[in-house]
Amino acid sequence: MATNIFNCPLPDEKGYFGEYGGAFIPPELQTIMDEITASYEEIRQDPEFLEELADLYQHYVGRPSPIFHAKHLSEKYGADIYLKREDLNHTGAHKINHCLGEALLAKKMGKKKIIAETGAGQHGVALATAAALVGLECDIYMGEVDMAKEHPNVVRMHILGANVIPATHGRRTLKEAVDTAFENYLKDPVTQLYAIGSVVGPHPFPRMVRDFQSIVGVEAREQFQLMTGKLPDNLVACVGGGSNAMGLFTAFIDDESVAMHGVEPAGRSLDIPGENAATITLGKPGVMHGFKSYMLQDENGEPQEVYSVASGLDYPSVGPQHAYLKDLGRVNYGSINDKEAIDAFFELSREEGIIPAIESAHAVAYALKLAQEPDVGTILVNLSGRGDKDIDFVVENYGKDYGIPQD
Numbered sequence: 473m474a475t476n477i478f479n480c481p482l483p484d485e486k487g488y489f490g491e492y493g494g495a496f497i498p499p500e501l502q503t504i505m506d507e508i509t510a511s512y513e514e515i516r517q518d519p520e521f522l523e524e525l526a527d528l529y530q531h532y533v534g535r536p537s538p539i540f541h542a543k544h545l546s547e548k549y550g551a552d553i554y555l556k557r558e559d560l561n562h563t564g565a566h567k568i569n570h571c572l573g574e575a576l577l578a579k580k581m582g583k584k585k586i587i588a589e590t591g592a593g594q595h596g597v598a599l600a601t602a603a604a605l606v607g608l609e610c611d612i613y614m615g616e617v618d619m620a621k622e623h624p625n626v627v628r629m630h631i632l633g634a635n636v637i638p639a640t641h642g643r644r645t646l647k648e649a650v651d652t653a654f655e656n657y658l659k660d661p662v663t664q665l666y667a668i669g670s671v672v673g674p675h676p677f678p679r680m681v682r683d684f685q686s687i688v689g690v691e692a693r694e695q696f697q698l699m700t701g702k703l704p705d706n707l708v709a710c711v712g713g714g715s716n717a718m719g720l721f722t723a724f725i726d727d728e729s730v731a732m733h734g735v736e737p738a739g740r741s742l743d744i745p746g747e748n749a750a751t752i753t754l755g756k757p758g759v760m761h762g763f764k765s766y767m768l769q770d771e772n773g774e775p776q777e778v779y780s781v782a783s784g785l786d787y788p789s790v791g792p793q794h795a796y797l798k799d800l801g802r803v804n805y806g807s808i809n810d811k812e813a814i815d816a817f818f819e820l821s822r823e824e825g826i827i828p829a830i831e832s833a834h835a836v837a838y839a840l841k842l843a844q845e846p847d848v849g850t851i852l853v854n855l856s857g858r859g860d861k862d863i864d865f866v867v868e869n870y871g872k873d874y875g876i877p878q879d
């Protein structure tokens with residue numbers, strides 16, 4: 473690998489970014505997390521592992537993903553807008569970057585099976601893909617309601633050889649999928665590895681997932697300088713758990729001239745609890761899902777119900793490094809609502825011929841607003857995924873407003 477992407481100073485050895493992060497888990501799980509941490513420490517310095525991962529990034533994922541200068545949007549909105557094309561990766565999003573890393577780690581640790589929960593099925597499909605390639609069994613836990621809603625992704629996982637295990641209690645969505653996955657993980661944490669899908673969860677996952685994703689920023693920093701002779705003035709990325717944003721930001725953190733913007737989902741309303749998932753914008757520090765960060769809580773201190781038109785962004789907490797960067801003031805966190813995201817979804821499709829994931833459309837919408845401010849300079853947007861998964865939903869719910877014939 474041209475640059476060693478795995479040498480960030482934070483977190484500390486206990487997994488803290490300032491006061492955020494750590495591991496708030498039962499003792500029996502701590503032993504397992506310690507083993508994962510130790511194995512990760514080993515592989516991240518192992519030239520053979522790094523070589524293997526770099527080779528897969530190039531020949532399997534199709535890295536480096538290009539940077540594209542969106543000239544029509546630039547002209548129309550008044551600043552030069554560039555897109556880092558993670559939508560062109562195999563499986564259509566950035567998630568494959570960390571799923572491959574986690575699958576390779578599981579293999580090196582002698583695990584037989586890799587497991588995870590999934591909401592809309594995007595993490596499930598990326599992990600099932602990595603498991604097929606690396607040669608591991610794969611169990612994906614998914615709420616029954618989500619399975620019906622996201623049927624094509626369930627079929628994809630089956631074709632890839634994964635087991636999709638329904639969560640049948642409660643509201644039968646993501647939270648119940650997490651419960652079921654966790655219960656089964658605790659029954660056999662020795663032969664299985666739980667592959668967390670973003671820069672969240674107990675240490676070492678926020679660090680490990682960030683490290684695997686940081687290839688995005690390492691490539692972008694070099695590519696952008698080759699294209700323009702300078703660093704970008706602004707970086708923009710959507711923030712659900714925060715992995716694609718940390719992937720882009722990490723390589724630029726020490727570049728003081730580069731402003732960074734994280735974009736949260738304002739959903740239908742920022743004023744009504746449960747109608748958004750703007751965790752940093754509206755949340756407070758607290759502990760949830762094994763780590764400390766900003767979180768949205770209800771009056772009982774339980775995770776708040778959250779909502780966004782982008783199912784990849786509706787998480788009531790956020791990666792601990794984002795909480796840290798927020799307090800430091802190094803990253804600006806803003807929000808984009810459903811309507812603005814859908815507008816940007818069509819705008820990018822029609823101006824540049826690129827259909828983005830609705831998650832990524834939040835970052836595009838933010839960039840279009842930023843571009844209209846005076847003297848903003850250049851803007852590099854992380855286009856985290858492609859929109860094929862979203863087209864039926866968008867046309868059914870919004871097509872009429874955008875001139876799409878209804879049958």
Ligand SMILES: *Cc1c(COP(=O)(O)O)cnc(C)c1O
Nearest residue numbers: 670712713714715716784831857
């Ligand atoms: C899952 C997903 C996200 C949100 O996850 P992060 O960890 O915040 O990056 C964003 N974009 C796409 C396309 C996704 O699939």
